[in-house]
Amino acid sequence: MKVQKVKYALWAADWERCLHFYRDLFGGEISFASEVWSEIVIAGATIGIHGGGEGKRTWTGLSFQVDDIHTAISKLKEHGGSLTREPTDTPEDPLHLAMCIDPDGNEFMVTRRRD
Numbered sequence: 823m824k825v826q827k828v829k830y831a832l833w834a835a836d837w838e839r840c841l842h843f844y845r846d847l848f849g850g851e852i853s854f855a856s857e858v859w860s861e862i863v864i865a866g867a868t869i870g871i872h873g874g875g876e877g878k879r880t881w882t883g884l885s886f887q888v889d890d891i892h893t894a895i896s897k898l899k900e901h902g903g904s905l906t907r908e909p910t911d912t913p914e915d916p917l918h919l920a921m922c923i924d925p926d927g928n929e930f931m932v933t934r935r936r937d
Contacts, residue, residue, distance in 0.1 A: 827868055828867075828868070829861065829868045829869070829870045830867070830868070830869050830870065830882075830884060831869075831870040831871075831872055832869060832870065832871055832872065832875075832882060832884075832924075832926070832928050833872050833874065833875030833876070833880070833926070833928075834871050834872065834873060834875045834877075834926040834928075835874075835875045835876060835877035835926050835927075836877075836925070836926060837857060837860055837871050837872070837873035837874075838855075839902075839925055839926065840871050840924060840925065840926045840928075841855060841860045841862060841871045843901050843902060843903065843924050843925055843926075844862050844864065844869060844871075844924070845862055846897075846901050847894075847897050847898060847901050847903065848864045848865075848886060849864070850862040850863060850864040850869075851863045851864075853868070857873045858872070858873055858874075859871070859872055859873075860873075864886070865886075869884075875926060875927075876927075877926050877927050878927050879923065879927040879929060880927055880928055880929060881929045882928050882929055882930050883930075884928075884930035884931070885930065885931040885932075885933055886930065886931070886932050886933070887932075887933045887934065887935060888932060888933070888934055889934065890934065891909050891918050891920060891932060891933070891934035892909070894920075894932050894934075895908075895909065895920055895922075895932065898922055898932070901925075902924075902925040903922055903923060903924050903925065904922070904923050905920060905921065905922055905923070906921040906922070906923060906929065907919075907920060907921035908920060909932075909934075918933060918934040918936065919931055919932075919933050920932045920933075
């Protein structure tokens with residue numbers, strides 16, 4: 823057996839909104855789109871968007887490392903996302919970290935590695 827691809831799935835009440843949110847925010851490439859299942863590739867990783875979600879807040883475990891966290895947060899808000907925690911900068915943490923929510927309630931992190 824050969825693994826062909828690893829995917830991470832998100833549920834969305836509005837699958838098109840969710841798909842476009844991640845495309846527009848992170849510059850992803852939509853590889854497949856339908857009401858039941860869609861896929862977007864971001865930095866080589868595939869995220870599946872499954873329609874029919876309830877839109878409730880759900881922790882996903884997803885983390886996106888970016889080069890400019892403040893620009894990412896501005897874009898997040900422009901595209902309908904929100905924050906549960908502003909970017910923090912603590913000496914013991916190797917990353918600057920912001921806790922985010924997409925318009926369908928999926929929670930994720932945006933990070934920036936310290937130089």
